[in-house]
Amino acid sequence: MRVSLVLITLASVAMVLSTHARAHEFWIEPVAYEVAPGAPLIAHIRVGEEFKGPSSTFLPRSFTAFFVNTPLGRVAVESNLGDTPVLDQRVPADGLATIVYVTGNSTLTYPDLAKFERFLTHKDALWVLDQHAARGLPEEKFREIYSRYAKSLVNLGPDGGQDSPFGLVTEIVAEANPYTDDLSTGFPIQVLYEGAPRSEAQVEVFEKSPGGSVDVTLTRTDSDGRVRIPVKPGHSYLLDAVVLREPPAALAEARDVVWESLWASLTFGVPD
Numbered sequence: 177m178r179v180s181l182v183l184i185t186l187a188s189v190a191m192v193l194s195t196h197a198r199a200h201e202f203w204i205e206p207v208a209y210e211v212a213p214g215a216p217l218i219a220h221i222r223v224g225e226e227f228k229g230p231s232s233t234f235l236p237r238s239f240t241a242f243f244v245n246t247p248l249g250r251v252a253v254e255s256n257l258g259d260t261p262v263l264d265q266r267v268p269a270d271g272l273a274t275i276v277y278v279t280g281n282s283t284l285t286y287p288d289l290a291k292f293e294r295f296l297t298h299k300d301a302l303w304v305l306d307q308h309a310a311r312g313l314p315e316e317k318f319r320e321i322y323s324r325y326a327k328s329l330v331n332l333g334p335d336g337g338q339d340s341p342f343g344l345v346t347e348i349v350a351e352a353n354p355y356t357d358d359l360s361t362g363f364p365i366q367v368l369y370e371g372a373p374r375s376e377a378q379v380e381v382f383e384k385s386p387g388g389s390v391d392v393t394l395t396r397t398d399s400d401g402r403v404r405i406p407v408k409p410g411h412s413y414l415l416d417a418v419v420l421r422e423p424p425a426a427l428a429e430a431r432d433v434v435w436e437s438l439w440a441s442l443t444f445g446v447p448d
Contacts, residue, residue, distance in 0.1 A: 200225050201382070202439060203414050204275050204328035207261070209445030210355060213270055213333045217244065219263040221277060221326070227382040227390045227414050234259040241278040247271040247337045272329060272337030272353050278344060279324040283431055289315040300378035300394075301420040304435065311422075313434050321423055321433040329444040331355035341368060346419050348379075348442040351402070355447055362404030366397075367417045367440065373401025374417070381405055382414040412445040 200223055207218040220231040232238075234255040242262075244251045246269030253263050267273060286292045289308070296302050325344045331353075339350035351364040367374040377397045384390050385408075397403045407413060416439065422428075423436035 200229065201227075201380075201414065201416050201441060202279070202324040202326060203227075203416075203441045203443050204277055204326045205443060206275070206328055206330050206445075209329070209412060210331040210447065214266065216264055217267045217273065217275075217330060217332070218261055219275055219328060219330075220261040226392060227384050227412075231260050232262065233257075234262040237280070239277055239279050241276060243276055245274040245276060245340075245342070246332065247335060267332060270333030271331075271335035272339065272355065273332050274339050274342075275328040275330065276342055276344075277324070277326045281321050281323050281427075281431070283319050283321045283433055285317055285319050287317060292318075296420070299418045299420065299437075301418070304420050307422070308434075311434070318435075319431070319433040320435045320437060321427065321431050322437040322439065324439045324441070326441045326443075328442070329354060341371070343371070344368075344440070345370060346374070346417070346438045346440045348415050348417060348440050350442065350444065354407070354444045359407050359446065363407045363413075363444075363446075364402065364404050365415065365442065367401045367403075369419055369438075373397070373399075374419070375399045375401055377401065377417050379403060379405075380416040382416070383408070384412045384414075386410045407446045409446055410448045413443065415442045416440070 202223050205220045205222050211217055222229040222231055234257060242253045244267050246267060248269045251267050254265055255262055296304050325347050329339060329350055336353055336356045338353055341349050346369045349366045349368060351366055354363060367377045374397060379395050381393045381395060382390055395403050419438040421436050423433055
C-alpha cells in the first residue's frame with residue numbers, strides 16, 4: 177500500500193514536470209460549478225491542453241497555498257497524501273467560493289532555442305528572444321523555473337459574493353459573479369502581476385460546451401489590465417495568462433535557471 181502510494185506520487189510529479197515542457201495549462205476543475213448548500217465541494221487539479229487532462233493527486237509538497245475563500249472567510253483544504261480528487265469536503269458557507277491553489281517552483285531544461293521559441297510564440301512573449309541574445313545566454317540546454325497560480329469560482333448558494341485579489345504574484349481576478357450577475361456584455365476580468373494591472377497581456381480562453389467540445393481563442397487586456405470575455409450559458413471556461421521574466425538573481429543562482437514563467441489561470445461555469 178505504501179509502495180503504491182509512493183509510485184503514484186512520483187508518477188504525478190513526473191507528469192506535471194513533463195507536461196509543462198510542452199506548454200500545457202494547469203487548472204482547477206470542480207466536479208460541479210454550482211453546489212447545493214451542505215453538499216461537498218469536489219475539485220480536481222488538472223494539467224493538459226485544450227481544457228482536457230488527467231487529474232493530479234494531493235501532494236502537500238507540491239503547493240505553497242491551497243484554500244477555499246468564502247463569504248465567511250478562508251477554509252483550509254483537508255485532504256490526505258495521494259487523494260484524487262485533491263479537494264472533497266463540505267465548506268460551511270453560502271455564496272461564491274474561490275478555490276486558490278499555488279504551486280511551488282519547478283524547473284525544466286530546453287534542449288534548444290527552437291523549442292523555447294515555439295513556447296514563446298504560443299505565449300506571445302517573443303521579446304524574450306532578443307533579451308536571451310543580449311544576455312549572452314546559451315542556445316542549448318538552458319533552464320527555466322516556473323510556478324502556477326490557479327483559481328476557480330464555485331457557487332455554494334444564493335447569497336452571491338465576489339472574487340477578489342489574494343496577493344498572488346500573478347492572478348486573474350473576476351470582476352463579476354458568473355452565477356448571479358448579468359453577463360450579456362461579457363465576463364469582466366482583470367489580470368494582475370505583483371499587485372498591478374497587466375496591460376496588453378495575452379489571455380487564452382478555453383470554452384467547453386456541455387457536450388465536451390472545446391474552442392480556443394485569444395484576447396488581450398487593456399491599459400488597466402481588464403478585458404471582457406464573451407460567454408455562453410451552459411458552458412465552462414478556463415482562462416490562462418503567463419508572465420515571462422528574468423528570475424531574481426538569488427533564485428537564478430540557487431536553481432541554475434535563466435528564465436522564469438508565472439502561470440495564472442481561472443475557471444468558472446455559466447448557468448443555463
